[in-house]
Amino acid sequence: MTPRGKRSNAPAPALTQNNNAPRRIWWSYARLLLTILATLFLAAMSAEVSKLSLTPVYGSIPPIASLKWLRGGLERDQRYIAMIFSVSLAKMFFSKRNLGFSKYFATWGFFIPSIQSGLFSFSGRLGPVWGPRMTYLLTSVPLSCLSLLHLVNLIADTFPFAIFAEGAATHSLVGFCGSGLGTLLLAGTLYHFLARIKTYLENRLSMFMMLTSGTPAVFSRFGLQIVTTLLYAQLGASLEGFKLIFTAILPILHLAFVCPHVPLPYNTGVLNDTLRAEGYSLVARQESLTGYISVFENLNEGYRVMRCDHSLLGGEYLNKPRGSRYNEPVYTIFLTLEAVRLLQNRPSEGQLVATSKHNHALVIGVGIGTAPAALIAHGVHTTTVEIDPVVHDFATKYFDLPQNHTSVIGDAIKVVGDMQKAKEMRNTYDYIIHDVFTGGAEPINLFTREFIMGLSDLLKPSGIIAINYAGDLLLPIAASVVRTVESVFPKCRLYRESPPLQAPEAMDYTNMVMFCRKSPESFTFRDPVEADFLGSPARRQHLKPQHEIPASYFNSGRQQKGEILRRGQISQEMHQSTMASAAGHWYLMRTVLPDVVWENW
Structure with missing residues (x-):
């Protein structure tokens, strides 16, 4: 007992380990939460970049369909059980005494671009269905699974389950699986829950990734894949994890000096060498909002085309015909669109020019600018709406689109909606x-009744609209487009680019132009005069519409299933029909250009 008035020299009670335990526990929980969110974000980002990397070879729709197929398969019961079993085996073989998951998925990401590049050379044999599926299964799916299993591993270390005790300690499969079915289900449910969060993040990242894709090279598809992998390595926060990255030196060297898909000067030279061996030459390329945009020339036949992913937006021959100021277009369907000017009583050539100078035109979708350039040449005050600034830039730099017109860069749905609200428009x-x-398919949102009604409001009562639809006319989606347009415009006439099939086939892929008016009265096209041709032999042959489609064409067979398309109410059947049309377009494009041209972008 301490004497009164005498202070004790005993030290004050120090903070013990138990006093700091709650703080450390909460800090470990916070670190775990941040790690989970960061890993899921990077996994979603990597999956989205992988999808973008496939679009130049397969188009944008087949990779999306393949992702849905993979997600649907993983949600089936039999896949769910297999997933639980894989979690069990993974924890058994990747316990703390072995290398962790983070050191593997950080390295695997470096190999993805090289593996994708190698698999692209098999795209012609795999096709638009199994090509994306096999690429996903060999690249982004392993990375995604390793990421999710890594998170299950971290959560199990923080909140120990019976599944991660006895079996993991003994490395016995029987003992491991016998540790309790309930805990197995718990681990599988955790994996499934994390996968759903990752899918949600992928959907939210989709538009962001499209907006950021492009120049500089770090924002290219393969550049973003490398950035994502570096962030994965940093997330591992382990020197050993960074040491494992040195095993990825070969794929990094492949990307830097061999891979044609990286938009660096040396890689572009590699791409051009490959294309020249096939008789083609790259003029320009850039990744942009709607996809991979490039301009290249056929050295043997003397024409230039613009490519968007796995589609061709148009082309023209480089040698002008004698007496013409304009190059001849490769695809004549764009000349047929100019027939909107032929809806008149036949005037003299002088009257024709005088009339055109008082007319106004709105063009939704620029392409290489064939139709708007012709309207401008005829003195029509022309406004173009194009969502992709690179497409418009390339059309003016490398094709015949003049700059003396009103250009609006933006989403046509918003642009037309804003015009519709303005009474003066x-x-x-x-x-x-x-x-x-x-x-590889028509954007279905631009064929809904709401959008077509917006165009109708902008059209004069005496005006005419030409709507080009490219797709398989035997599919229900084609009939839906026709019925939707005819529900807005009381009088339409339909024409196809090529003559109709003589015998029934499984596919009837072509361009179809619908000419419509706001009046229910019948209309015809006048015969063109010399001024209409602009000195072009192709216009002389294809300007006036040919190959009219009878009204009964879309009232039989699969076309009977066509429905009126409404914004936000597109049925699953219509989406499937669009995917089928995209697959048909893919096969058609492979007959237009050789596989090696599509695979080397």
């Missing part, structure tokens, strides 16, 4: 040309 245009195509 209603009944403004004499001609409207609707010519949109991306990703």
Whole structure:
């Protein structure tokens, strides 16, 4: 007992390990949460970049369909049980006494671009269905599984389950699986829950990735894959993890000096050497909002085309015909769109020019600019709407699109909606040309009744609209587009690019142009005069519409299933029909250009 008035020299009670334990526990929980969120974000980002990397070879729709196929398969019961079993085996073989998951998925990401590049050379044999599936299964799926299993591993270390005790200690499969079915289900449920969060993040990242894709090289598809992998390595926060990255030196060297898909000067030279061996030459390329945009020339036949992913937006021959100021187009369907000017009583050539100078046209979708350039040449005040700035830039730099027109860069749905709200813009245009195509199929949102009604409000009562649809006319989606347009415009005439099939086939892929008016009265096209041709032999042959489609064509067979398309109410059957049309377009494009040209982008 301490005497009164005398202070004790005993030290004050120090903070013990138990006093700091709650703080450390909460800090470990916070670190775990941040690690989970960061890993899921990077896994989602990597999956989205992988999808973008496939679009130049397969188009935008087949990779999306393959992702849905993979996700649907993983959600089936039999896949769920296999997933639980894989979690068990993974924890058994990757216990703390072995290398962790983070050191593997950080390294695996470096190999993905090289593996994808190698698999692209088999795209012609795999096709648009199994090509993306096999690429996903050999690249992004292993990375995703390793990432999710790594998180299950971390969570199990923080909140120990019986599954991670006895079996993991003995490395016995029987003992491991016998540690309790309930805990196995718990681990599998955790894996499934994390996978759903990753899918949610992928959907949210989709538009962001499209907006950031492009120049500089770090924002290219393969550049973003490397950035994601470096962040994975940093997330591992382990010197051993960084040491394992040195095993990826070969794929990194492949990307830097051999891979044609990286937009660096040396790699572009490699790409051009490959294309020249096939008789083609790259003029320009850039990754942009709607996909991989490039301009290249056929050295043997003397024409130039613009490519968007696995589609061709148009082309023209490089040698102008005698007496013409313009190059001849490779694809004549764009000349047929100019027939909107032929909806008149036949005037003299002088009257024709005088009339055109008072007309206004709206063109939705620029492509290489064939139709708007012709309207401008005829003195029509032309406004173009193009969502992709690179497409418009390339059309003016490398093709015949002049700059003396009003150019609007933006989403046509928003642009037309804003015009529709402005009263002074209603009944403004004499001609409207609707010519949109991306990703191997028509963007279905630009064919809904709401969008077509917006165009109708902008069209003068005496005006005419031309709507180009490219797809398989035997599929229900084609009939849906026709029924949707005819629900807005009371009178339409339909024409196809090529003559109709003589015998029934499984596919009837072609361009179809719908000419429509706001009046229910019948209309015809006048015969063109010399001024209409602009000195072009191709216009002389293809300007006036040919190969009219009878009204009964879409009232039989599969076309009977066509429905009116409404914004936000597109049925699953219509989406499947669009995917089938995209597959048909893929096969058609492989007959236009050799496989090696599509595979080397």
